[in-house]
Amino acid sequence: MAAGLGTRMKSARPKHLHPLLGRPLVWWALAAVGELEPDRTVVVCSPGTDELRALLPAGAELAVQAEPRGTGDAVEAARGALDGFDGDVLVLPGDAPLFTGETLRPLVEAHRSGRPALTLLSVELQRPLPYGRIVRNDDGSLARIVEERDASPAERAIREMNASVYVFRAETLWPVLERLGTENAQGERYLTDTVSVLLADGEAVEVVPTDDAEATEGVNTRVDLAAAADVLRRRILEGHMLAGVTVVDPATTWIEPDVRLEPDAVVHPFTVLSGATSIGEAAEIGPSVVAVDATVGARATVGPFAYLRPGTVLAEGAKVGTFVEVKNARVGEGSKVPHLSYIGDADIGRDTNIGAGAITANYRSERYDEKQRTMIGDDVHTGSQNVFVPPVKIGDHAWTGAGSAITDDVPDGALAIARARQVNKEGYDGERKRDD
Numbered sequence: 001m002a003a004g005l006g007t008r009m010k011s012a013r014p015k016h017l018h019p020l021l022g023r024p025l026v027w028w029a030l031a032a033v034g035e036l037e038p039d040r041t042v043v044v045c046s047p048g049t050d051e052l053r054a055l056l057p058a059g060a061e062l063a064v065q066a067e068p069r070g071t072g073d074a075v076e077a078a079r080g081a082l083d084g085f086d087g088d089v090l091v092l093p094g095d096a097p098l099f100t101g102e103t104l105r106p107l108v109e110a111h112r113s114g115r116p117a118l119t120l121l122s123v124e125l126q127r128p129l130p131y132g133r134i135v136r137n138d139d140g141s142l143a144r145i146v147e148e149r150d151a152s153p154a155e156r157a158i159r160e161m162n163a164s165v166y167v168f169r170a171e172t173l174w175p176v177l178e179r180l181g182t183e184n185a186q187g188e189r190y191l192t193d194t195v196s197v198l199l200a201d202g203e204a205v206e207v208v209p210t211d212d213a214e215a216t217e218g219v220n221t222r223v224d225l226a227a228a229a230d231v232l233r234r235r236i237l238e239g240h241m242l243a244g245v246t247v248v249d250p251a252t253t254w255i256e257p258d259v260r261l262e263p264d265a266v267v268h269p270f271t272v273l274s275g276a277t278s279i280g281e282a283a284e285i286g287p288s289v290v291a292v293d294a295t296v297g298a299r300a301t302v303g304p305f306a307y308l309r310p311g312t313v314l315a316e317g318a319k320v321g322t323f324v325e326v327k328n329a330r331v332g333e334g335s336k337v338p339h340l341s342y343i344g345d346a347d348i349g350r351d352t353n354i355g356a357g358a359i360t361a362n363y364r365s366e367r368y369d370e371k372q373r374t375m376i377g378d379d380v381h382t383g384s385q386n387v388f389v390p391p392v393k394i395g396d397h398a399w400t401g402a403g404s405a406i407t408d409d410v411p412d413g414a415l416a417i418a419r420a421r422q423v424n425k426e427g428y429d430g431e432r433k434r435d436d
Helices: 027-033 050-055 071-076 099-114 168-179 194-200 222-242 428-435
Strands: 044-047 061-064 088-091 118-124 133-136 142-146 160-169 207-208 271-275 288-292 306-308 318-325 335-344 346-348 374-376 390-395
Touching: 027 050, 027 099, 044 050, 050 061, 071 168, 088 099, 099 118, 099 207, 118 194, 133 390, 142 194, 142 207, 160 168, 168 194, 194 207, 335 346, 335 390
Parallel strands: 044 061, 118 207, 271 288, 288 306, 306 318, 318 335, 346 374, 374 390
Antiparallel strands: 088 160, 118 160, 133 142, 133 160
8 A cells, every 4th residue: 555645754755755775665565565476466556656657566556546535445446456356465554664574474374374354463562653453352352453543542552553464355355345434533444444344244353463563663754764764774784794794884884775795895884885786705895985886896995985876897806995986987807096086987907007186078079968988908007187088098008197188099008198398487486576
């Protein structure tokens, strides 16, 4: 269910599309469901949020809840997409990014073993949250679920809460939804009211408790969004550390879910690894490095204070040092860009050293949006404060003088100097003082 407008986010962006550790909020719920390998996946959204369609896994469908009339109405919006489906229907909120397949699987298995009309997940919480309360009879059996807004003081004191995850038998789900009323504080069709209706019909409704309280916490505000990001970040970092990666300071390190790190890689504090970034074995990253869709080879080093933009490839043993930005460029095996440089749309060969302050000025064409490449060969030594104006090729074993603007190709083994010759004017200071 991803039809909520998210008014408490105070944003023009639909809540389920807010970014959370490099992914939209709803993506995390879809990923948890995907671990169960469902036959069908339907995402219910509100009108005007077709942007969700691009996030759907292969074969998934989008259903629209025309008006915000409650959770029961939201589930009924999926009926057309599930026409003819006679299996079990798992209902999960799209703003609950901390669920995993590991949390959901016991619920599905319990439902399939007992075959009740409905099986729902509950959680024992010691601090009050705005969740429905599980109300039980004196014998411990389930009586009903009461939403917090409709609960009495005694019911609000109950600590067993509804986690808003349900598994229905399809043949009982659609008929019971048709019978939901709106006699409640919000005037909405509550999905939780299916419990009372089914029990009154003599149907079996089971409750499966989970001890994973963290997983049940949803996102309603930006405060919740930040809290969820912290949990997901910690899970990702723990996974990498258990697989052999050293994260020096997990509290200041952010790694997105698609990033890959090989064993013995070291990630220093204040580092952000995003997108499809890949870090090779024994590479060392940071501190204060940002890498987006970059590839860092084995035993390469990056940082401190470096920025790897999309398309960056560092070969084995390469170095990108302090205050260096690299974009859509390849730095060859053993080559170094030590400091204070911008390398964009370039190819650098093996064992080359790029002097401080290098810039590849990659716009040189009749069309400003066309970028040319700089080609620098093997075992090249460039001077400090060089500007390479592409298209230009620096041959193997070549040298460039400090302060040069290189606009023409440099042959193998040659020294290129492209700067005005120095002129010293003797006595200049005294002449200036006399003029004053």
